[in-house]
Amino acid sequence: MAAAGSAVGLGNIWGFPTQVADNGGASFILIYLICCLIVGLPVMIAEFAIGRNTRRNPVGAFKKLSSGWFPPLIGLWGVMCGVMILCFYLVIAGWTLGFIFEEIFYYMGMSTASNWVADLGNGFKNSIFTVLFMLATMGIITGGVSNGIERATKTLMPVLILVLIIMIGYVFTFDGSVEGLRMYLLPDFSMINTNLVFSALGQAFFSLSLGMGALLTYGSYLKKNQNIVESAVYVTIADVCIAILAGLLIIPAMFVAQYSGITIMDDDGRLFASTTLVFDVLPNLFKSMGGFFGLLFGASFFILLSMAALTSTISLLEVPVSYFIDEHRLSRRRSTLIVGGVVMAAAIVVSYNINFIDILATIFNNVGLPLGGLMLCVFLAWYWKSENAIEEIKHGFENLEDGYFPAVWKIFIKYICPFLIALVLITTLYNLIA
Numbered sequence: 001m002a003a004a005g006s007a008v009g010l011g012n013i014w015g016f017p018t019q020v021a022d023n024g025g026a027s028f029i030l031i032y033l034i035c036c037l038i039v040g041l042p043v044m045i046a047e048f049a050i051g052r053n054t055r056r057n058p059v060g061a062f063k064k065l066s067s068g069w070f071p072p073l074i075g076l077w078g079v080m081c082g083v084m085i086l087c088f089y090l091v092i093a094g095w096t097l098g099f100i101f102e103e104i105f106y107y108m109g110m111s112t113a114s115n116w117v118a119d120l121g122n123g124f125k126n127s128i129f130t131v132l133f134m135l136a137t138m139g140i141i142t143g144g145v146s147n148g149i150e151r152a153t154k155t156l157m158p159v160l161i162l163v164l165i166i167m168i169g170y171v172f173t174f175d176g177s178v179e180g181l182r183m184y185l186l187p188d189f190s191m192i193n194t195n196l197v198f199s200a201l202g203q204a205f206f207s208l209s210l211g212m213g214a215l216l217t218y219g220s221y222l223k224k225n226q227n228i229v230e231s232a233v234y235v236t237i238a239d240v241c242i243a244i245l246a247g248l249l250i251i252p253a254m255f256v257a258q259y260s261g262i263t264i265m266d267d268d269g270r271l272f273a274s275t276t277l278v279f280d281v282l283p284n285l286f287k288s289m290g291g292f293f294g295l296l297f298g299a300s301f302f303i304l305l306s307m308a309a310l311t312s313t314i315s316l317l318e319v320p321v322s323y324f325i326d327e328h329r330l331s332r333r334r335s336t337l338i339v340g341g342v343v344m345a346a347a348i349v350v351s352y353n354i355n356f357i358d359i360l361a362t363i364f365n366n367v368g369l370p371l372g373g374l375m376l377c378v379f380l381a382w383y384w385k386s387e388n389a390i391e392e393i394k395h396g397f398e399n400l401e402d403g404y405f406p407a408v409w410k411i412f413i414k415y416i417c418p419f420l421i422a423l424v425l426i427t428t429l430y431n432l433i434a
């Protein structure tokens, strides 16, 4: 449940629809699903297995299983990615927090206040909400409350799904929505290019919380009798479903907006897909509901989204914090204060310069996480050895060896996943230089 809480977050509701819009709709979804299935899922199983076997933070885990300079480097890479992702994630999480107030102020007729909170370019306002969000994350991390996270995820996730479904139903009562649905579901294969695959792979890693040791850390809290493969399948399904629902809401809603005269495409017929897309589209939709219903759905949506983001920031911060606790012998409190303080300062800089969000997301989601995943596969297959990982997975998975799973997973981790990740990264780099 906690791993699902880590996975489901802004990656699903902010990242996915924006990427779908940016990359031409259904063709992106198709490649995204393939990435989740053939790269994301095997890597998630690997992270859980390493975590549960070593019961350590990412750096300690790799060190425990093998010697040399390479293994700890993978963990350190993850720690750095976690810190850098937090720097921009917190700003967007701050926006979702702010929009709870925007909905309330709007309902109460306080238009100046509601416009102030809705202004995504207002650095001072952004920094306040960013700091508030970070303080909430740090508070929970210091307490080390894993129970709370599980309980919150268990109750809030179904409500989030319900609200999404109701909103989708509402959007489809408007003209234009079906046109959006068509773009969302019918792939245009001519849109598939290296850049799309690069974005889809990065989005899969980001949304599934992979490549930086977040799920490895959560794996270290897993019980021996829990089935790792089953857990990974559930987390992947939940994450993918919520992303698909979010897209099903946002993309048709964009076409509905077009019907009322708003430009949603550039001259080449590409959808506008800026960082702020979701925050431009959704509040207008809630406003169109009007009155109390607008408030009810608007405020609950942003409360749920803030909670989903919180269970993700917790897992992002837990990685560097647990690293400093285990490897540098700091107390949990001290480690949280130091890491949290540094991240907060950097996030404030981003909150004043929101164009950094895109840059950081491209570097760390699309390159940093897949590279972390690639190193993890290499480590598992060539250093720790997949036989040892299979031994670990056997706990909680009866009759594992009777089926095809061990052989298939081994081929994926050893050859297919690293090869595909390397191919995507190298081709993208080549295109960039050439």
Ligand code: PHE
Pocket (backbone or CB within 6 Å): 006, 007, 008, 009, 010, 011, 012, 085, 205, 206, 207, 208, 209, 210, 212, 214, 312, 313, 315, 316
């Ligand atoms: N998966 C989270 C989301 O979709 C973000 C995240 C990435 C969390 C990496 C932890 C590690 O919002």
